[in-house]
Ligand code: ADP
């Protein structure tokens with residue numbers, strides 16, 4: 001049982017003109033077994049939240065707190081966040097030339113668990129997870145992220161989540177196109193992880209379509225760097241019909 005608590009989080013991003021405030025007081029609590037969806041228009045700061053939680057150096061937390069079971073996440077290095085049980089695809093380098101997927105997965109798993117996975121069962125686990133995600137076995141010999149398509153990146157991300165068994169997973173849906181088949185396979189992977197491990201999931205998305213496959217318990221609407229409205233799954237359905245228009249320009253001015 002784990003709890004990720006985000007309290008009054010303010011984050012600025014490094015730009016050429018200096019730091020630009022993006023998140024303006026985000027409050028969110030995610031527990032094991034729960035699925036939360038963050039939805040919102042482009043540019044509302046959804047990916048900034050994911051990057052800040054991942055410890056991306058360009059994103060500066062200017063105030064607020066983030067804790068995992070009471071431990072200060074913001075004081076942790078990127079590796080420590082992963083070891084503590086937080087999963088974010090962006091924790092890992094974009095491209096790792098010369099490092100195969102298979103080696104990367106085993107090295108990362110060893111770092112996260114603090115011990116190497118048992119060779120025999122690990123090989124089987126990787127194979128099963130790949131086959132569940134309809135990933136071709138040749139994929140494991142490719143260099144990490146080198147020439148990966150959008151769909152391959154996404155499958156690789158879910159493969160990591162299934163193998164690393166985090167307490168809380170933060171998935172920022174690349175808004176760029178997953179076709180319906182890929183979307184279904186990715187969603188099945190998330191649902192399998194939810195069933196098998198009781199992982200808490202924060203699903204960040206611009207579109208409602210993934211929520212047809214992954215049912216959220218809570219929906220949060222993100223506008224101008226903060227949560228403008230919260231509800232249950234019915235809120236996602238309303239957004240599908242109404243879009244985000246009604247929220248534009250409604251956010252309170254920055255303090
Ligand atoms: P979303 O994921 O909701 O589309 P983002 O978090 O990507 O929103 O972006 C929120 C705002 O922060 C946008 O105005 C965007 O231009 C700005 N922003 C995000 N990252 C950077 C960056 N690295 N450099 C400059 N501006 C950024």
Ligand code: MG
Nearest residue numbers: 042043047175
């Ligand atoms: Mg965007």
Ligand code: MG
Nearest residue numbers: 046047048172
């Ligand atoms: Mg985004």
